[in-house]
Amino acid sequence: MNFLTFFLQAAEGAAAAPQQKGGGLSFILMLVLIFVVMWLFMIRPQQKKQKEMNKFRDNLKKGDKVVTVGGIYGTVSEVKGSRVALDIDKNVTITVDKASLVKDYSDAQQNA
Numbered sequence: 539m540n541f542l543t544f545f546l547q548a549a550e551g552a553a554a555a556p557q558q559k560g561g562g563l564s565f566i567l568m569l570v571l572i573f574v575v576m577w578l579f580m581i582r583p584q585q586k587k588q589k590e591m592n593k594f595r596d597n598l599k600k601g602d603k604v605v606t607v608g609g610i611y612g613t614v615s616e617v618k619g620s621r622v623a624l625d626i627d628k629n630v631t632i633t634v635d636k637a638s639l640v641k642d643y644s645d646a647q648q649n650a
Contacts, residue, residue: 595636598622603644606634611643 598604602614604624612624612632620636 591640594642595639598636598639602642604639605641605643607638607640610634 598614598617600614600616603611604614604622605611606624610624610626610632612626614622615625615631616623617636621633622636622639623631623633625631
């Protein structure tokens with residue numbers, strides 16, 4: 539049996555099948571429901587997390603202890619626009635972009 543005969547038989551079966559009424563409405567409702575579930579469980583939490591990260595980065599000040607995306611721990615020594623100077627050791631200062639800072643670890647040290 540080749541593919542052509544397979545498709546011809548499938549087309550004959552589809553033509554012989556009775557048409558369902560109202561199937562389009564249930565399909566649309568199902569798509570809307572899937573979108574709502576995705577928004578509730580995926581999109582909304584991600585937007586909330588992004589807002590918190592932006593708030594954290596906007597409120598950086600001298601003396602904050604932070605961690606970069608690369609895992610470098612440091613203390614903020616200067617904030618200039620989108621750049622942040624971090625003291626990572628005695629006489630060692632690096633400059634990173636604000637977007638590379640992921641969390642403040644000073645609260646975690648105080649609670650431990």
